[in-house]
Amino acid sequence: EPEVTQTPSHQVTQMGQEVILRCVPISNHLYFYWYRQILGQKVEFLVSFYNNEISEKSEIFDDQFSVERPDGSNFTLKIRSTKLEDSAMYFCASSEDRDLFYEQYFGPGTRLTVT
Amino acid sequence: DQQVKQNSPSLSVQEGRISILNCDYTNSMFDYFLWYKKYPAEGPTFLISISSIKDKNEDGRFTVFLNKSAKHLSLHIVPSQPGDSAVYFCAASARIYNQGGKLIFGQGTELSVKP
Numbered sequence: 395e396p397e398v399t400q401t402p403s404h405q406v407t408q409m410g411q412e413v414i415l416r417c418v419p420i421s422n423h424l425y426f427y428w429y430r431q432i433l434g435q436k437v438e439f440l441v442s443f444y445n446n447e448i449s450e451k452s453e454i455f456d457d458q459f460s461v462e463r464p465d466g467s468n469f470t471l472k473i474r475s476t477k478l479e480d481s482a483m484y485f486c487a488s489s490e491d492r493d494l495f496y497e498q499y500f501g502p503g504t505r506l507t508v509t
Numbered sequence: 510d511q512q513v514k515q516n517s518p519s520l521s522v523q524e525g526r527i528s529i530l531n532c533d534y535t536n537s538m539f540d541y542f543l544w545y546k547k548y549p550a551e552g553p554t555f556l557i558s559i560s561s562i563k564d565k566n567e568d569g570r571f572t573v574f575l576n577k578s579a580k581h582l583s584l585h586i587v588p589s590q591p592g593d594s595a596v597y598f599c600a601a602s603a604r605i606y607n608q609g610g611k612l613i614f615g616q617g618t619e620l621s622v623k624p
Contacts, residue, residue, distance in 0.1 A: 436617075485553070498555065498610065500554070
């Protein structure tokens with residue numbers, strides 16, 4: 395069964411450093427998303443991406459964050475200068491088409507630890 | 510952000526019996542609801558969804574009920590199996606406003622099905 399994959403599974407970085415989290419969405423999916431879950435809190439929407447541009451972003455997704463689809467398969471989330479409060483589980487998701495837009499399929503997540 | 514609430518952090522059920530997981534929402538603009546299941550160290554897995562034009566949707570052992578007047582939905586699992594033990598998240602979206610696919614999640618309910 396096709397699945398969303400994410401690398402790395404765990405990333406440790408120092409405050410102020412840049413990190414790039416990588417995702418490979420399901421191959422025939424057209425919509426891509428990033429969510430995060432801070433330990434003990436809800437899963438929160440960060441950004442959605444369609445047709446090589448951001449469709450929607452939350453207030454969390456400030457200038458420190460960016461997303462890119464550098465080739466036909468990868469979808470990346472970059473945090474330019476990490477803060478302690480960026481420590482969280484980051485989930486990538488994808489969905490197939492407009493009719494199934496909201497049935498998003500999630501990857502296993504990348505645990506980001508900022509020290 | 511308390512737009513989607515799952516008031517029971519945990520639920521324990523005997524194998525073979527019914528599990529009922531509840532979710533309340535406050536935003537009357539929500540028109541699409543989903544349930545996700547999450548195992549430790551994995552991403553959320555899509556289970557079942559329901560549009561606001563329906564009051565029930567069934568898929569095998571899983572049925573979701575929507576009561577729009579009460580702003581309440583529930584997930585019924587019958588019969589419950591030990592493999593159903595996981596954290597269950599309710600999620601909602603206001604499609605007319607959130608053209609980018611943003612899902613708003615509840616806090617989750619941890620279901621334990623005992624043999």
